Amino acid sequence: MRYSKYFIPTYKETPTEAEVISHQLMLRAGMIRKLTSGVYTFLPIGLKSVRKVENIIREEMNRSGGIEVLMPAVHPAELWKESGRWDFYGKELLRFRDRNNHEACLAPTHEEVITDLVRREIHSYKQLPVNFYQIQFKFRDEIRPRFGVMRCREFIMKDGYTFDIDEAGADKSYEIMRRTYSRIFQRCGLKFKVVEADSGSIGGSFSQEFMVLAETGEDQIVTCSKCEYAANMERAEVRWDVDRSSSSRESLKPLEEVQTPNMRTVEEVTSFLSISPQELVKTLIFKTDRQVVAALIRGDHEVNEVKLKNLLAADSVELADPGLVAEVTGAPMGFAGPVGLKVKMIADNALKGMANFVTGGNKEDVHFIHTNTERDFIVDQFADLRVIMPGDHCPRCRGELQFKRGIGHVFKLGTKYSKPLRAVYLDQNGEEKVIIMGTYGIGVARTVAAAIEQNHDQDGMIFPIPIAPFEVAVLPLQLYQSEVVAAAERIYTELLDQKIDVLLDDRDVRPGVKFKDADLLGTPLRITLSEKTVKEGKLEIKVRSERTVSLIPLASASAVIIQKVKDLYGSAE
Numbered sequence: 001m002r003y004s005k006y007f008i009p010t011y012k013e014t015p016t017e018a019e020v021i022s023h024q025l026m027l028r029a030g031m032i033r034k035l036t037s038g039v040y041t042f043l044p045i046g047l048k049s050v051r052k053v054e055n056i057i058r059e060e061m062n063r064s065g066g067i068e069v070l071m072p073a074v075h076p077a078e079l080w081k082e083s084g085r086w087d088f089y090g091k092e093l094l095r096f097r098d099r100n101n102h103e104a105c106l107a108p109t110h111e112e113v114i115t116d117l118v119r120r121e122i123h124s125y126k127q128l129p130v131n132f133y134q135i136q137f138k139f140r141d142e143i144r145p146r147f148g149v150m151r152c153r154e155f156i157m158k159d160g161y162t163f164d165i166d167e168a169g170a171d172k173s174y175e176i177m178r179r180t181y182s183r184i185f186q187r188c189g190l191k192f193k194v195v196e197a198d199s200g201s202i203g204g205s206f207s208q209e210f211m212v213l214a215e216t217g218e219d220q221i222v223t224c225s226k227c228e229y230a231a232n233m234e235r236a237e238v239r240w241d242v243d244r245s246s247s248s249r250e251s252l253k254p255l256e257e258v259q260t261p262n263m264r265t266v267e268e269v270t271s272f273l274s275i276s277p278q279e280l281v282k283t284l285i286f287k288t289d290r291q292v293v294a295a296l297i298r299g300d301h302e303v304n305e306v307k308l309k310n311l312l313a314a315d316s317v318e319l320a321d322p323g324l325v326a327e328v329t330g331a332p333m334g335f336a337g338p339v340g341l342k343v344k345m346i347a348d349n350a351l352k353g354m355a356n357f358v359t360g361g362n363k364e365d366v367h368f369i370h371t372n373t374e375r376d377f378i379v380d381q382f383a384d385l386r387v388i389m390p391g392d393h394c395p396r397c398r399g400e401l402q403f404k405r406g407i408g409h410v411f412k413l414g415t416k417y418s419k420p421l422r423a424v425y426l427d428q429n430g431e432e433k434v435i436i437m438g439t440y441g442i443g444v445a446r447t448v449a450a451a452i453e454q455n456h457d458q459d460g461m462i463f464p465i466p467i468a469p470f471e472v473a474v475l476p477l478q479l480y481q482s483e484v485v486a487a488a489e490r491i492y493t494e495l496l497d498q499k500i501d502v503l504l505d506d507r508d509v510r511p512g513v514k515f516k517d518a519d520l521l522g523t524p525l526r527i528t529l530s531e532k533t534v535k536e537g538k539l540e541i542k543v544r545s546e547r548t549v550s551l552i553p554l555a556s557a558s559a560v561i562i563q564k565v566k567d568l569y570g571s572a573e
């Protein structure tokens with residue numbers, strides 16, 4: 001592809017509406033554009049990535065015995081009433097009436113339609129097992145679509161359905177799909193884990209979810225299992241629940257100094273004093289660009305520095321070094337406490353519910369027991385200061401929170417759909433039996449976004465080669481130099497002849513712009529031809545994920561590049 005004849009509308013600035021890195025980069029690199037809330041157009045390079053993920057899915061599904069079909073997006077209400085989900089599904093199901101006043105919906109999933117097909121077409125054990133799949137648009141009317149294609153209303157999904165004669169067969173089909181999914185995500189270059197999951201509105205007896213792991217926790221998403229609450233982990237509010245702690249109703253005991261020789265960490269102090277971390281308050285000294293503050297937090301909690309920074313309206317927040325800690329508390333690290341402390345004290349909301357807790361003594365080898373707020377020290381401000389964690393409840397509805405980026409979900413359904421829809425078969429003895437089902441989904445565009453979440457730097461995306469929009473970018477730097485242009489054109493043609501997916505940056509723009517865009521687009525291999533290198537009979541080759549640049553002879557360049565592309569595939573799969 002020639003860049004000048006293609007369509008890659010990039011942004012220089014990070015779009016403000018995008019909260020997570022994949023959304024920011026997909027907008028900036030010209031992969032997607034929003035049409036309306038939770039509904040996106042895939043621009044050419046976004047579509048290329050999506051198609052590559054789809055092809056990997058197809059190859060692996062077909063290899064595992066999957067049979068591709070394509071089902072409609074508009075479903076008649078009758079079918080959903082038959083399964084019982086018309087009433088159960090709630091507002092996420094987009095319902096409407098056609099010109100004949102027939103109720104219908106835009107499909108969020110296809111269990112009903114595939115089961116209807118099977119009950120009409122499959123009647124004998126001889127036709128089973130069977131495994132159907134499709135790659136198609138789905139619609140779920142989310143209250144709060146967010147994070148770009150990570151949580152949107154209209155999305156591309158691969159959904160698959162297995163039909164077996166008995167539980168043993170269904171277990172086998174499930175296991176085959178679980179392994180197939182692992183291969184698919186491996187080939188997409190994703191790091192993931194498989195965890196047991198809630199079956200939600202799909203239902204069934206057992207399900208597992210494929211979740212992507214972010215390099216850092218910062219981009220993790222917290223979602224509510226009951227309502228539509230979803231937040232970036234850094235921003236997720238912690239709901240402080242007064243009835244969760246009963247210790248606040250304890251009568252206050254006198255403050256007491258205890259010797260804690262060399263006991264500095266929460267673990268050391270709590271085991272030494274035989275208490276739980278919930279009975280201890282950590283005092284952490286932070287230095288901002290303007291002041292020194294103490295953050296008080298329960299022993300089993302962690303300070304969320306982003307929340308602290310926002311609360312203090314500071315430009316930067318960092319933990320104090322041992323020197324500053326000693327200066328502020330009069331004690332070495334590990335013994336800081338609020339009693340007698342002279343700096344501003346901010347306490348996490350959880351402290352409101354605590355009484356008679358353990359704190360540092362601001363003296364070496366000393367802690368206090370039975371410390372209490374107001375009596376022993378004054379908190380300047382209570383606030384939500386901590387990192388949300390598993391076990392915390394939804395700040396909106398108290399529902400259970402989930403921490404993840406789900407990209408695939410496998411369910412054992414049993415007879416949840418086949419029974420109400422009467423999908424039955426005749427066994428060897430001519431007896432009628434209900435078919436046992438499994439259902440399996442992959443968010444296709446979500447997989448692309450997840451790959452970006454895991455593979456990027458400050459300059460842009462670093463695509464795993466199997467799903468990169470282009471495998472190679474060729475950058476001729478001086479278009480007024482005919483030797484440079486001729487050499488670039490030759491390499492470009494030779495790579496195309498070898499079926500390499502290559503983008504020739506033939507735009508008449510500054511070299512800096514070409515480098516910036518190549519980095520932003522995350523093309524795995526960058527080939528640069530400049531006046532200087534071409535004169536020496538060479539060109540520059542650089543792998544996006546590596547720092548080093550090497551020079552290779554022009555004459556044999558195509559063969560070297562093709563080999564390098566193969567190597568990148570080898571390390572990705």
Ligand SMILES: [Zn+2]
Binds near residue numbers: 226394395
């Ligand atoms: Zn909730």
